[in-house]
Amino acid sequence: CLSDIDITVNEYGFLLLERRFEPTGVPSEYALSRLTTIILTWTCSDDDRLIIIARDYIGQKPGLPGVINPEDSAPWPSSTHRQTTSTTSSSGGEYVLCRKQLLARYAMPWLAAVHKLDPQLYADCVYEFCTETAESHRFLRTILKIVQANLVFSVFGDILTRWFGIVSQLTGRSGPLAFKFLPRLFNNETDSSHRSSTFYEPSQTLSDLSQVDPWSVFTELISSDIEGLERGLSWLRIMAVSAVEIPAIMLKQLFQRAIDLRVALDTIVDLLECTLISIWLKTFTGYTLHQEILKIHASYSEIISSRINGKQTDTEL
Numbered sequence: 152c153l154s155d156i157d158i159t160v161n162e163y164g165f166l167l168l169e170r171r172f173e174p175t176g177v178p179s180e181y182a183l184s185r186l187t188t189i190i191l192t193w194t195c196s197d198d199d200r201l202i203i204i205a206r207d208y209i210g211q212k213p214g215l216p217g218v219i220n221p222e223d224s225a226p227w228p229s230s231t232h233r234q235t236t237s238t239t240s241s242s243g244g245e246y247v248l249c250r251k252q253l254l255a256r257y258a259m260p261w262l263a264a265v266h267k268l269d270p271q272l273y274a275d276c277v278y279e280f281c282t283e284t285a286e287s288h289r290f291l292r293t294i295l296k297i298v299q300a301n302l303v304f305s306v307f308g309d310i311l312t313r314w315f316g317i318v319s320q321l322t323g324r325s326g327p328l329a330f331k332f333l334p335r336l337f338n339n340e341t342d343s344s345h346r347s348s349t350f351y352e353p354s355q356t357l358s359d360l361s362q363v364d365p366w367s368v369f370t371e372l373i374s375s376d377i378e379g380l381e382r383g384l385s386w387l388r389i390m391a392v393s394a395v396e397i398p399a400i401m402l403k404q405l406f407q408r409a410i411d412l413r414v415a416l417d418t419i420v421d422l423l424e425c426t427l428i429s430i431w432l433k434t435f436t437g438y439t440l441h442q443e444i445l446k447i448h449a450s451y452s453e454i455i456s457s458r459i460n461g462k463q464t465d466t467e468l
Contacts, residue, residue: 153193157216157336158249161193165257176266180272187276190258192282195296197250203355204243205401218245254300267305274306290314291332298336306468308368321386326392328387333393337365350418371406377412384421390435399439404425406443408448416458419451 172178175335181361198440208215281293294310312371317458321328373383387405390397402425410420426440446456 153189156203158218158246158253159216161250161253162257162259165261166252168261169257174249176268180269183272184268184276187262187265187273188280190262191277191280191297191302194300194302196294197247197296198326200250201243201247204246208392209243217241218249232277249421255260258301259300262302263304266306270304273304275307278310279452281310283312290329291336295332295336303363307365308371311365311368314373315382315386315389318389319382327389329393331393332388333390334395337395349457357464366398369401370404373408377414380408380412380414381418384418384425385427386422391425394432396433397425397429402429402440403443404438410446417449418455419447423447443457 152160152167155161155164168186168190169170172182174183178186204215242292260362265276277294277297281290281297291314294303294314298307318330369383369386372379383405387397405422409419423444426444430440
């Protein structure tokens with residue numbers, strides 16, 4: 152039912168799901184995983200369906216598939232579950248509104264119940280669903296849609312950590328690969344003029360949605376130990392080349408952690424490289440970081456001098 156473009160057929164499917172497969176522990180993990188994947192697929196199919204609507208239905212009769220007009224007799228299920236549209240025009244906006252209503256009325260509560268029942272199972276389902284898109288860029292686009300639909304709940308940190316763990320091992324000819332959707336995931340301000348999802352409310356910011364705060368995940372990682380700091384720097388390189396605006400306060404914290412933990416000089420070089428990229432993207436950042444850069448040079452001056460005196464190459468430095 153959820154694969155059908157007809158909104159009313161979609162609602163039939165959600166009603167069957169709600170009444171026969173309530174996530175109470177009775178359905179098997181396999182069944183919950185399959186049903187979760189089906190709902191996520193429906194959630195992320197909005198762009199494809201709107202293309203079909205624009206091509207085949209707008210301006211045509213009998214109108215948008217499954218959209219209830221006020222003049223029509225009330226079908227089953229009743230209009231108390233889904234509001235009728237306020238206009239008889241076929242602009243496509245009514246279809247978007249109906250999908251948002253189904254998301255809020257059925258999909259979100261059901262997925263929230265799965266998350267509450269087994270957060271790890273839900274995290275696995277979301278991650279595996281995103282990886283089915285195969286390409287790393289499509290992964291970010293998919294997880295961004297799930298975030299904007301307010302369906303990621305508390306598993307965002309788990310999913311982000313897994314993704315960075317994989318892409319940190321991928322490099323291009325000149326270093327880490329760049330991912331164009333990454334800045335939107337780390338951007339706390341929402342561009343309300345851009346419709347990235349039919350379910351996204353412009354009044355909300357990414358930090359308001361589903362406990363999503365990528366910078367808190369990053370801060371927790373670099374605050375753990377030296378291994379966490381080094382992993383965080385591998386994340387930072389990907390963020391830098393992907394044009395993510397790295398807050399100056401975050402770079403200051405990284406500099407201080409690096410000095411406190413006495414990380415290797417090669418790690419410091421990586422940090423300085425990311426800082427230079429960040430300054431290039433956002434010039435005024437450099438004026439707030441000069442003290443931290445001076446501290447780094449003062450702290451590692453002996454090591455740098457010994458390497459220079461040892462006549463090591465620039466690459467080794």
